[in-house]
Amino acid sequence: MKTGISLQAYNTFGIAVKAAGFVSVTQVSQLQELLGKEQDFFILGGGSNMLLTQDINQTVLHIALKGFQLVEGPVGANELLLQVAGGENWHDFVLYCVANNLGGVENLSLIPGNVGTAPIQNIGAYGVELKDVFHSCEAVSREDGSLRSFNLEECKFGYRDSIFKGELKDKYIITSVTFKLSKDSHKVNTAYGAIADTLKAKKITTPTITDVSDAVIEIRQSKLPDPKQIGNSGSFFKNPTINQARFTELRKQFPDIPFYPVATDKIKVPAGWLIEKAGFKGKRFGDAGVHDKQALVLVNHGKATGAEIWELAIRIQKKVKEIFKLEIVPEVNVF
Helix, strand or coil, X not given: CEEEXXXXXXXXXXXXXXXXXXXXEXXXXXXXXXXXHCCCEEEECCCCCEECCCCEEEEEEEECCCCEEEECCCCCCCEEEEEEECCCEHHHHHHHHHHCCCECCHHXXXXXXXXXXXXXXXXXXXXXXXXXXXXXXXXXXXXXXXXXXXXXXXXXXXXXXXXXXXXXXXXXXXXXXXXXXXCCCCCCCCCCCCHHHHHHHCCCCCCCHHXXXXXXXXXXXXXXXXXXXXXXXXXXXXXXXXXXXXXXXXXXXXXXXXXXXEECCEEECCHHHHHHHCCCCCCEECCEEECCCCCCEEEECCCCCHHHHHHHHHHHHHHHHHHHCCXXXXXXXXX
16 A cells, blocks of 8 residues: 555546555455455545545545456347446547447547446436446445445436435445447437537538547537646536526526526526636636636646635636526535
């Protein structure tokens, strides 16, 4: 075990906090053995959905489990089940699927983070969520080290939500995720966002999963900063969902407000638009700032502390509430 190690290279915001101890876990049995001795660990995956505001006075368990494996199970004739270790990089997994003609996750290209943390957040983008391709996951209990499997229903997926953010928060460590993927005759999803326009510009009329993945990568790169170039955690806030009556009132005051119907009497409003209208897009407060192309993304221009970025987030929340009377809540986990 290493002690006093900097976590700057292990979180995409590039926050320079230190950990009391650090262990990289490469086997499930190793994880179970460690948890059998102690439960007070700080669990770290890809470090992409977190803001560290202080030093970690615990031993950090870095989940570095690797591997892909086909598994048996009841699926349709055009489907297969692929089990992926929790420490695999999410985008590398998507590229693996595209390269091997496995459909279903192409719309989720270039999302930062690891496979094991994806179900916690029920990650989603461009009309697809993890739950749409999820079959099951295996997770180790932090209390006794036992291994348990969770099916789709048991995970209680919601918008950027799951049982692992609710009643089982900090109770389990996801060690692998099994996905249900299509083998052929893929049903590509091009209806959301700028995918259709991007494909049209490329004169692609019958897109493959590769085409969709390439389009999503191009769109995301045009709007979202690369954490390797400037520290960030992608979308910092969730898009608020409001009822139709509240949206009607809001639209009278702000006729140009964009929106997405998500259910009967439920409307989703883009948090990035709210933040931009509140005057924060491209603004910088020391080294903590808001991205100049996508106001939903908070950035570290170099030496910002996690506390400074969190202070900016709170400032944005207050201004949005003052102007729009809407609450925007963080999508990232703040420690």
